[in-house]
Amino acid sequence: MTNTTTTTNTFTKIKEIAPGCFRLRVPFHFLGLIDVGTHMTFLKLSSGKFLTLSTVDLDPEAKAEVDTLTQNGSLIEAVVATNPFHTLAFEAFYAAYGKGKDVKFYGTPRHLRKYPGIPWAGSVEDEKILKLWEKDVDLRIPLDDAFKVSENPGFVSQLFGARHNEISFHASLLGPAINKTPTAPREFHDWVLQLVKDWDFENMGTCHGGVMIGGAKAELVKCLEKNKRL
Numbered sequence: 001m002t003n004t005t006t007t008t009n010t011f012t013k014i015k016e017i018a019p020g021c022f023r024l025r026v027p028f029h030f031l032g033l034i035d036v037g038t039h040m041t042f043l044k045l046s047s048g049k050f051l052t053l054s055t056v057d058l059d060p061e062a063k064a065e066v067d068t069l070t071q072n073g074s075l076i077e078a079v080v081a082t083n084p085f086h087t088l089a090f091e092a093f094y095a096a097y098g099k100g101k102d103v104k105f106y107g108t109p110r111h112l113r114k115y116p117g118i119p120w121a122g123s124v125e126d127e128k129i130l131k132l133w134e135k136d137v138d139l140r141i142p143l144d145d146a147f148k149v150s151e152n153p154g155f156v157s158q159l160f161g162a163r164h165n166e167i168s169f170h171a172s173l174l175g176p177a178i179n180k181t182p183t184a185p186r187e188f189h190d191w192v193l194q195l196v197k198d199w200d201f202e203n204m205g206t207c208h209g210g211v212m213i214g215g216a217k218a219e220l221v222k223c224l225e226k227n228k229r230l
């Protein structure tokens with residue numbers, strides 16, 4: 001860890017938000033207008049290699065930092081797509097870090113359908129795949145964007161009640177992120193409840209919105225209480 005931390009001190013794009021958890025956030029414009037941001041994460045395994053969650057478009061600066069962190073990709077063991085609707089950067093990431101190399105790519109069924117040119121090693125719907133790194137990482141994937149951390153919300157968001165360092169359920173839960181069945185909201189509620197019971201965590205990074213360092217579990221419990229009508 002010491003070497004990695006020393007190296008990443010010079011980074012401006014990738015941030016270590018918890019020991020061994022490196023988050024790269026980049027701008028992402030919803031409908032080409034509002035920057036809602038998006039992210040990918042590099043998790044350092046006990047082997048010294050990285051498990052990469054999701055992908056983003058890399059500008060030259062971000063690419064240089066990824067190259068430094070992962071020794072030009074040689075430390076990337078696997079790439080896991082976690083959000084069915086976050087697909088746009090996968091082909092480019094595969095071309096840069098996967099093609100001709102020993103890096104396994106795992107996707108949601110939507111990824112597998114959309115990009116048949118990537119030799120996917122499996123689907124995240126398969127519980128066996130999620131357990132591949134269980135020695136170091138407990139992976140649970142409920143659906144698309146589930147949570148949002150509000151970090152310095154803008155004026156308009158504040159008008160709608162958002163405050164700094166608040167966790168809310170992501171707006172996509174009203175749209176494509178939740179199954180259209182009568183029991184889906186209850187199933188999601190129970191899934192979050194179980195997660196809160198099983199995991200001790202303090203920090204949280206969300207794909208859109210920001211990152212909360214400290215107090216994230218308590219905020220998530222608050223969010224769940226507030227949305228009990230689910």
Ligand SMILES: [Fe+2]
Binds near residue numbers: 083145207208
């Ligand atoms: Fe999203």
